[in-house]
Amino acid sequence: MDLDKKLEILADSAKYDASCASSGSDRGGAGGTGAAHLSGVCHSWAADGRCISLLKILMTNECVYDCAYCVNRRSNDSPKAILTPDEIAGLTFEFYKRNYIEGLFLSSGITVSPDRTMELMLEAVRKLREQFRFNGYVHMKVIPGADQALIDQAGLWADRVSVNIELPSDKSLRLLAPGKTKTTVLTPMSRLADRISASKDERLSIKSSPAYAPAGQSTQLIIGATPETDREIIKLSEALYDKMRLKRVYYSAFVPIMKDSRLPVLLDPPLLREHRLYQADWLLRFYGFTADELLDEKHPTLDLSFDPKTVWAINNLHLFPLEVNKAPYEELLRVPGIGVTSARRILRARRAGPLSLDDLKKLGVVMKRAVYFVTAGGKYAGLKKESEEAIKIKLLEHKNPNGQLDLFGEKELMKEGLAGTVSGQL
Amino acid sequence: MKTYLYDGSFESFLTALSLALDSADSCAIAKEGAEEAGLFSEFFNSGTDPLRAAAARDLVERRGSAESWQHLRFAFLSEVSGSETGILEYVKLLAAKGPGADNMLADDRVRKVHRLSASVGGEAHMFKGFVRFKELADKTLYSRIEPDHNILALLVPHFRARLGTFNWVIHDARRNNAALYFKGRLLYAPLDSARLLEDAKEAEVRELWQHFFKTIAIKERINPELQRKNVPLKYRKNLTEFD
Numbered sequence: 001m002d003l004d005k006k007l008e009i010l011a012d013s014a015k016y017d018a019s020c021a022s023s024g025s026d027r028g029g030a031g032g033t034g035a036a037h038l039s040g041v042c043h044s045w046a047a048d049g050r051c052i053s054l055l056k057i058l059m060t061n062e063c064v065y066d067c068a069y070c071v072n073r074r075s076n077d078s079p080k081a082i083l084t085p086d087e088i089a090g091l092t093f094e095f096y097k098r099n100y101i102e103g104l105f106l107s108s109g110i111t112v113s114p115d116r117t118m119e120l121m122l123e124a125v126r127k128l129r130e131q132f133r134f135n136g137y138v139h140m141k142v143i144p145g146a147d148q149a150l151i152d153q154a155g156l157w158a159d160r161v162s163v164n165i166e167l168p169s170d171k172s173l174r175l176l177a178p179g180k181t182k183t184t185v186l187t188p189m190s191r192l193a194d195r196i197s198a199s200k201d202e203r204l205s206i207k208s209s210p211a212y213a214p215a216g217q218s219t220q221l222i223i224g225a226t227p228e229t230d231r232e233i234i235k236l237s238e239a240l241y242d243k244m245r246l247k248r249v250y251y252s253a254f255v256p257i258m259k260d261s262r263l264p265v266l267l268d269p270p271l272l273r274e275h276r277l278y279q280a281d282w283l284l285r286f287y288g289f290t291a292d293e294l295l296d297e298k299h300p301t302l303d304l305s306f307d308p309k310t311v312w313a314i315n316n317l318h319l320f321p322l323e324v325n326k327a328p329y330e331e332l333l334r335v336p337g338i339g340v341t342s343a344r345r346i347l348r349a350r351r352a353g354p355l356s357l358d359d360l361k362k363l364g365v366v367m368k369r370a371v372y373f374v375t376a377g378g379k380y381a382g383l384k385k386e387s388e389e390a391i392k393i394k395l396l397e398h399k400n401p402n403g404q405l406d407l408f409g410e411k412e413l414m415k416e417g418l419a420g421t422v423s424g425q426l
Numbered sequence: 427m428k429t430y431l432y433d434g435s436f437e438s439f440l441t442a443l444s445l446a447l448d449s450a451d452s453c454a455i456a457k458e459g460a461e462e463a464g465l466f467s468e469f470f471n472s473g474t475d476p477l478r479a480a481a482a483r484d485l486v487e488r489r490g491s492a493e494s495w496q497h498l499r500f501a502f503l504s505e506v507s508g509s510e511t512g513i514l515e516y517v518k519l520l521a522a523k524g525p526g527a528d529n530m531l532a533d534d535r536v537r538k539v540h541r542l543s544a545s546v547g548g549e550a551h552m553f554k555g556f557v558r559f560k561e562l563a564d565k566t567l568y569s570r571i572e573p574d575h576n577i578l579a580l581l582v583p584h585f586r587a588r589l590g591t592f593n594w595v596i597h598d599a600r601r602n603n604a605a606l607y608f609k610g611r612l613l614y615a616p617l618d619s620a621r622l623l624e625d626a627k628e629a630e631v632r633e634l635w636q637h638f639f640k641t642i643a644i645k646e647r648i649n650p651e652l653q654r655k656n657v658p659l660k661y662r663k664n665l666t667e668f669d
């Protein structure tokens with residue numbers, strides 16, 4: 001089989017992994033080729049609008065497992081291919097020097113055994129680092145079930161490592177992924193978390209000690225293949241950020257590529273739900289929200305018409321309006337229409353003098369949303385008799401002029417950094 | 427009104443800036459050849475005076491900060507018409523208010539320069555991703571770019587750090603200017619057209635990349651609008667994967 005055909009098969013089977021970030025590492029060095037860029041660099045965007053930053057491929061799409069949701073399941077008799085370590089390293093290098101990519105994202109189906117698979121993947125990345133003296137970004141999947149010593153090596157060669165949880169509960173894993181349990185996934189993850197934090201501590205005292213997965217660890221959850229609620233998913237993410245110190249949790253709307261009696265029949269992947277989960281995730285990581293504030297047992301589902309911050313604000317009207325000339329950063333962040341950038345600008349601009357409502361717009365605040373929740377110098381321009389229903393209706397009018405939900409038209413959310421949720425930056 | 431003309435170089439612009447700051451009248455700054463901007467203006471050729479240029483820089487760094495100087499430099503590279511006079515108004519404000527001026531984010535004079543600077547910084551970051559090299563027969567890597575702003579000098583350190591072991595050329599075809607990096611030495615030179623003899627393997631690698639680019643999109647999620655937002659059409663003609 002020629003390289004072109006192999007690349008087609010192995011990129012095609014890797015594309016359902018949402019992770020594409022190339023951030024978090026500043027690897028580099030004299031003599032070799034390449035460097036990592038701390039904030040990451042997107043090189044292109046595919047026809048689905050997702051960012052391309054890494055050569056995202058599987059080493060092989062053969063697999064000994066038969067996971068119902070997975071395109072690479074054993075019982076899927078699609079053509080199989082395998083790339084050798086030399087081919088992987090060579091292709092990455094040729095693409096990298098033409099600046100097509102920031103580096104390599106290497107995942108794999110399981111060929112022969114988890115150990116054998118992990119060994120071949122490590123060989124490819126070792127070649128890239130040692131033979132090609134490649135200092136660009138490498139994201140490596142860790143194969144659950146592989147020997148601990150092999151898993152440990154991954155972080156020595158790669159900038160980022162990840163184990164995909166895929167299904168957000170043990171029950172769903174047992175149902176759809178025979179051969180995987182919560183334990184087989186979480187054990188390597190927690191091992192990697194310990195190694196990463198130990199290496200960070202060590203590097204604080206001895207700068208020259210080798211970095212271990214300097215861009216940290218991430219994972220992915222498939223959305224909509226199994227019955228977990230948004231609350232269960234966001235609680236899981238919160239625990240992964242707090243306890244496993246993950247850098248990112250990716251959410252991947254289930255694309256029903258395979259027919260299976262255990263899987264739901266979906267016409268389209270639940271993209272809007274995926275988008276809302278990314279927004280909620282962003283609120284956990286950058287806005288100081290907890291999962292319980294966003295979703296409780298009575299309301300376990302994210303509202304599809306409103307972003308989760310707006311829902312929270314409408315349910316907590318007693319905390320508003322907020323005086324922008326006085327409120328601290330943490331509270332400004334909780335105002336719909338104010339993002340990380342505009343909150344920082346407000347703090348900075350306040351040092352030069354008091355702000356008016358007109359000024360806020362100039363600072364990048366999305367006033368059509370924020371207007372109901374802020375005062376400036378005591379002035380309020382929202383609704384006279386503020387009530388939950390009236391504000392909801394007003395917000396919906398703005399948002400929804402054609403009676404259609406405008407999934408990616410939420411420019412203000414993009415401005416707040418949520419572009420990253422679909423493009424995979426950061 | 428007086429308009430101070432500069433020859434297009436940064437040093438000449440700083441000379442014009444210094445002259446305009448010394449003038450008691452209301453002034454404008456424009457590039458030579460862009461005089462139609464002020465039909466009823468009196469024009470002065472600023473020339474290039476290294477002492478005046480240094481004084482202008484000193485004023486910005488002393489009354490403002492290193493940040494103010496970076497905003498000014500980036501705003502100048504925007505090459506947006508009217509940016510020069512925008513910078514003049516900004517520097518006047520710095521001179522009057524001191525370093526606090528950069529906090530006046532709702533002030534139009536500050537906003538204008540900060541926005542131009544952000545636009546230049548943003549495009550430079552984008553092009554760290556959008557530069558596409560092809561390998562020539564002599565193994566030189568060649569890239570053609572046509573950015574809106576004059577960002578070539580901002581890209582060079584990035585590629586020097588990662589492709590320091592190669593010889594390469596980044597050619598700004600819009601400004602007929604090129605950064606040439608050869609055996610570890612860097613040189614800028616005017617370049618209008620380049621005759622390129624591709625390496626024998628080049629077409630093959632290019633096709634692999636184009637094929638990868640097509641394959642990686644999930645067809646159930648096709649979203650040309652989102653793709654267009656991220657890769658504006660104007661940038662596509664120099665991107666290998668959109669060929």
